[in-house]
Amino acid sequence: MLFNGGILPLYLQMRELHLTNTIWSVILASGINVFYFVLARNYFCSLPEALIESAQLDGAGEWKILFSIILPISKPILATLTLFYMVDRWNEWYNALIFIHDNSIIPLQVVLRSIVMESNISSNTSSAQAAVRNFDMGIKMGAVMLTSLPIMCVFPFLQKHFAKGVMVGAIKA
Secondary structure: OOOOOOHHHHHHHHHHOOOOOOHHHHHHHOOOOHHHHHHHHHHHHHOOHHHHHHHHHOOOOHHHHHHHHHHHHOHHHHHHHHHHHHHHHHOOOHHHHHHOOOOOOOOHHHHHHHHHHOOOOOOOOOHHHHHHHHHHHHHHHHHHHHHHHHHHHHHHHHHHHHHHHHHHHHOOO
16 A cells, blocks of 8 residues: 555654544644645735725724635635535545544544455356345445535535635636
């Protein structure tokens, strides 16, 4: 199995912070992604400078500008980054496999991986074994569908912001 070069220092860091065997190790392990920062930076650079200047002329402070002007018009990029992060964390199984050893808190993707990987494919084509193989395939496909369902339920609510956020964050004005 291939692994990235940063997994060992990440494991040592999580162990030092006493986060191994907790769900926080999976959430925080890849919390910072440079791609998300690039998208957000490009979006914020595309905002008109005149908007901030006019708010300053009206007497708004930095925090007032951030919470009253910048964040409300940043819904598309925030929804896009939220969806990216959710899908990224939802599909994460490798860090969970390394950091979590308690079976009561393992994420659903690790369970899905174990279901998919435990298939026995035999070369014998008897009808009983073919039926078992088809049943195993049905369980695998059902498990994949059930684990995809939460993301498919969230996506329609973020879809209107998603397309706009990707386009604005990806193209520098």
